[in-house]
Amino acid sequence: MSILVDKETKVICQGITGKAGAFHTAQCLEYGTQIVGGVTPGKAGTRSEHDLPIFNNCNDAIHATGADVTMIFVPAPFAADAAMEAADAGASLVVLITEGVPTLDMVRARKFLDDAGTQLIGPNCPGVITPGACKIGIMPGYIHKPATNGSKAVGIISRSGTLTYEAVWQCSTRDIAQTTCVGIGGDPVKGLNFIELLTMFEEDDATHGIVMIGEIGGTDEEQAAEYIKHHVTKPVVGFIAGQTAPPGKRMGHAGAIISGGEGTAASKIAALRESGVVVAESPATIGEEMAKLL
Amino acid sequence: MLAFDYACVTGTRRHRGVSIPDEPAEKSISTLQHPTRNLCTMKVHEYQARQLLAEAGVPVPASEVVENSAQAVEAYEKIGGKVVVKAQVFAGGRGKAGFVKLCDNADDVKTAADFMFGNKMVSKQTGADGITVKKLLVAGAVDIESEYYMAVVVDRAKRCPVVMVSREGGVEIEEVAAKHPEAIVKEWLHPHLGLLGYQTSNLIRALGLTDKDQVRAAGKVLRGLVKVAYDYDCSLAEINPLVRTPDGQILAIDAKMNFDDNAVFRHKVLQQMFDPTEEDPNEVRAKEHELSYIALEGNIGCLVNGAGLAMATMDIIKLHGGEPANFLDVGGSVTKEGAVEAFRIILSDQKVKGVLVNIFGGIAKCDTIAEALIAAAKEIGFSIPVVVRLEGTNVERARALLKGAAIAELIGADDLTDAATKVCAKVA
Numbered sequence: 212m213s214i215l216v217d218k219e220t221k222v223i224c225q226g227i228t229g230k231a232g233a234f235h236t237a238q239c240l241e242y243g244t245q246i247v248g249g250v251t252p253g254k255a256g257t258r259s260e261h262d263l264p265i266f267n268n269c270n271d272a273i274h275a276t277g278a279d280v281t282m283i284f285v286p287a288p289f290a291a292d293a294a295m296e297a298a299d300a301g302a303s304l305v306v307l308i309t310e311g312v313p314t315l316d317m318v319r320a321r322k323f324l325d326d327a328g329t330q331l332i333g334p335n336c337p338g339v340i341t342p343g344a345c346k347i348g349i350m351p352g353y354i355h356k357p358a359t360n361g362s363k364a365v366g367i368i369s370r371s372g373t374l375t376y377e378a379v380w381q382c383s384t385r386d387i388a389q390t391t392c393v394g395i396g397g398d399p400v401k402g403l404n405f406i407e408l409l410t411m412f413e414e415d416d417a418t419h420g421i422v423m424i425g426e427i428g429g430t431d432e433e434q435a436a437e438y439i440k441h442h443v444t445k446p447v448v449g450f451i452a453g454q455t456a457p458p459g460k461r462m463g464h465a466g467a468i469i470s471g472g473e474g475t476a477a478s479k480i481a482a483l484r485e486s487g488v489v490v491a492e493s494p495a496t497i498g499e500e501m502a503k504l505l
Numbered sequence: 506m507l508a509f510d511y512a513c514v515t516g517t518r519r520h521r522g523v524s525i526p527d528e529p530a531e532k533s534i535s536t537l538q539h540p541t542r543n544l545c546t547m548k549v550h551e552y553q554a555r556q557l558l559a560e561a562g563v564p565v566p567a568s569e570v571v572e573n574s575a576q577a578v579e580a581y582e583k584i585g586g587k588v589v590v591k592a593q594v595f596a597g598g599r600g601k602a603g604f605v606k607l608c609d610n611a612d613d614v615k616t617a618a619d620f621m622f623g624n625k626m627v628s629k630q631t632g633a634d635g636i637t638v639k640k641l642l643v644a645g646a647v648d649i650e651s652e653y654y655m656a657v658v659v660d661r662a663k664r665c666p667v668v669m670v671s672r673e674g675g676v677e678i679e680e681v682a683a684k685h686p687e688a689i690v691k692e693w694l695h696p697h698l699g700l701l702g703y704q705t706s707n708l709i710r711a712l713g714l715t716d717k718d719q720v721r722a723a724g725k726v727l728r729g730l731v732k733v734a735y736d737y738d739c740s741l742a743e744i745n746p747l748v749r750t751p752d753g754q755i756l757a758i759d760a761k762m763n764f765d766d767n768a769v770f771r772h773k774v775l776q777q778m779f780d781p782t783e784e785d786p787n788e789v790r791a792k793e794h795e796l797s798y799i800a801l802e803g804n805i806g807c808l809v810n811g812a813g814l815a816m817a818t819m820d821i822i823k824l825h826g827g828e829p830a831n832f833l834d835v836g837g838s839v840t841k842e843g844a845v846e847a848f849r850i851i852l853s854d855q856k857v858k859g860v861l862v863n864i865f866g867g868i869a870k871c872d873t874i875a876e877a878l879i880a881a882a883k884e885i886g887f888s889i890p891v892v893v894r895l896e897g898t899n900v901e902r903a904r905a906l907l908k909g910a911a912i913a914e915l916i917g918a919d920d921l922t923d924a925a926t927k928v929c930a931k932v933a
Binding site for chain 1: 659
């Protein structure tokens with residue numbers, strides 16, 4: 212089992228004829244993802260370099276292909292609009308890879324997607340992968356280990372991109388498979404967050420443990436810790452990046468007001484430990500700590 | 506700084522028993538951004554923030570921006586009465602350094618301007634070398650009866666902008682938040698509808714204003730501030746203090762704005778306001794090459810892909826007893842040239858005694874970094890040890906390339922712990 216995406220998931224790529232969109236569509240296809248079409252305005256009726264049908268808009272693409280997930284590689288100025296277009300067309304999940312999307316664009320888009328009942332992953336994220344079944348995003352596929360019957364498998368949730376790969380690799384090399392790995396992205400306003408994904412992994416029978424990777428800023432990790440305390444029974448290993456980041460440079464006053472002084476690595480680590488999460492001291496021991504718990 | 510301006514304007518210190526730290530407003534970068542972005546959030550000068558507010562209908566005292574002493578005197582002649590002369594620099598500590606002066610005659614204005622243009626400003630924030638002042642703001646000084654605080658920031662937890670107001674203006678707002686959180690009143694804005702009428706009246710009521718004209722004036726300020734925050738993609742838009750004068754005028758005395766770097770592309774006005782001479786030259790250089798770089802105090806240079814991994818790399822260096830010299834994220838779409846530039850920036854820091862290259866290739870390819878390492882060895886030359894840890898996309902090709910190049914200073918590492926141990930041992 213897995214969460215969010217599996218072998219049956221049909222995906223279209225918005226921005227399929229762009230450089231990044233074309234390259235990663237090819238990589239996803241090679242991994243075995245069912246990418247069934249793409250969207251590039253003005254290019255309807257043509258075929259992509261992967262011989263996939265191209266449509267002018269999401270609505271046409273979704274109706275013609277039966278896809279219900281989209282992967283977005285549209286440039287930042289238009290990315291939030293692309294996400295709203297996908298939601299309007301009825302997509303159930305939007306994976307927004309694009310980096311550099313203006314925060315206020317995401318404020319508007321997130322509300323729009325919520326109202327449409329569309330789930331969002333990202334922006335500024337590596338995407339989501341169910342190893343061996345479906346990769347939607349830019350993560351290197353080979354570092355992952357598919358879960359099989361009887362194997363010990365974990366779910367991974369991370370605010371970081373490459374640090375996720377690090378954690379995945381540490382698990383895979385210790386024979387710990389992954390049910391699904393979700394990069395939720397490092398932006399302040401985003402889609403699925405720790406709590407929603409913790410819920411999904413808690414309910415997923417094939418997931419035996421959860422790795423969560425946070426970083427300084429905001430209070431998502433503190434809220435997740437509170438949630439874990441009451442609702443998560445599976446072992447959780449955490450890591451918070453930015454423990455040594457200099458104070459003053461990143462912690463702001465206006466934000467601290469809203470978050471009531473929370474948001475430092477120390478506060479996040481303390482909150483997680485308080486909830487029974489094993490927090491790795493070093494980014495190199497995430498896999499090791501998980502191996503001990505399983 | 507803002508509070509200090511108040512002190513200059515009125516010639517008295519605060520009266521509410523709250524101590525006034527001479528702390529720079531510049532410290533209050535919003536946490537409401539991704540940490541790495543935060544560090545390069547675009548700022549504008551006080552006079553520019555005033556200009557944006559004035560254009561949105563917020564009343565501000567008459568003021569002029571000047572570039573020499575003669576212009577300062579001319580500005581004084583126009584404004585008249587009492588004025589405050591303020592150096593326009595990002596660094597804080599202006600007041601203590603003598604770069605904010607209250608004047609009530611042309612001679613004093615000239616003396617103040619001569620001093621500010623003729624001397625480098627040295628404060629805690631500027632470093633020992635100090636900074637040259639290029640512009641001054643000459644602004645009309647007003648008598649103050651009450652001071653208020655107003656700000657708009659994005660609340661990441663609620664995923665929408667929040668407006669905050671307080672009757673405790675003129676002091677640092679985080680002090681208010683720590684001591685009397687109930688003194689800060691908030692309204693969260695609907696993502697699509699913005700500030701609604703009832704929210705405006707709730708906020709104004711919270712300021713304790715009852716006089717009809719003053720309520721109307723404060724509403725105008727609030728709507729203007731929200732308009733600026735939306736129109737220019739502010740990560741922080743703050744008026745502190747907003748004041749009421751004895752004759753009942755409502756005026757914005759000082760303002761501060763930070764902008765979402767991701768949105769600057771769509772604001773020509775902001776692009777024109779960008780002042781690269783106020784930034785760390787290496788950080789500007791890095792930005793030009795789409796690298797994210799922040800100078801730190803240690804002696805181990807870091808070159809990493811991804812912000813999270815870059816922070817984690819700093820963490821593991823420290824865990825093994827070392828001190829990182831910088832944060833550097835080369836990003837996903839890094840080119841060979843970009844990575845060579847990254848080496849140039851790291852090696853230009855004289856403190857650096859060793860370098861840790863930590864790449865987990867995803868979109869960024871290990872062989873690109875390997876090629877950059879080889880080119881950097883040739884073009885710049887390494888005189889210090891460079892520990893290299895590569896994993897991910899095209900790692901085999903990268904390892905073959907590095908093996909072929911046989912660069913003496915390069916030290917391979919098997920994993921993150923190995924890399925951190927080795928680089929810390931080399932600089933110890």
